Amino acid sequence: MDDIDKIIESLEKEIKILFSSDNSGHDIYHLRRTLNIALHLQEKEGGDRFIIAVASFLHDVHRIIQNETGKFCSPEESLPKVKEVLEKAKINDPRNERVLECIRLHEEYNFSNSGKTAKDIEALIVQDADNLDAMGAVGIARVFAYGGAHDVPIWKPEAPLPEGNWDEGTFRSVSQIHHFYEKLLRLKDNMNTDTGKKIALERHGFMENYLKEFFKEWKGEK
Ligand SMILES: [Fe+2]
Ligand SMILES: [Fe+2]
16 A cells, blocks of 8 residues: 555545535545546656645535535635645645645636636646546436436426536536536547546547437437
8 A cells, every 4th residue: 555545545534424425426436536537647647646646536525515505615615624634634745735726726617717727737637537537427427416416307408508608606507418518528628638638538429429329219219
């Protein structure tokens, strides 16, 4: 077990209970997958392994606050809680401030009104890792889990498909299939790293095939 494994183990002890009640696709398994993809990207693209590991594993504390309060909570607003988790897990590293910065920036999109500001490779990798977990087979499962948890219908063919920018905080999807067009299908052109782009292209193709089949079956075609 290397140092990173030990750090993640102690963080997991602190956050496991917090994330145990999530049924919207932001559970501990999402954190573990994001961590694993982020570490893979770090091996190919570089950057500080500690910052990338800790930030990717703690990035979605804001979702838990949101579940508890029923109100939107931005990543930035979750930082005091993340600091508390780091303190409880006794992770006192001078790089903690940079971990917090990556978490603050993890939900930037080039198709949102605020756009992208992240420059450091660590923040760019955490963004890519989180977005890759919103794509492909797992991404599809997470759309429907999220939609189910928030009473969003599967598909409303009469509602026009979205155009223009999309913002996590203010947008409410008409249907779960609409969410593919608002966000998921735009992610392949939102990747920061070459390794992220490559994986995104494969997952994008899988989602396109899924949607083709979905619309075919929706019409009752064989
Ligand atoms: Fe998030
Ligand atoms: Fe996430």
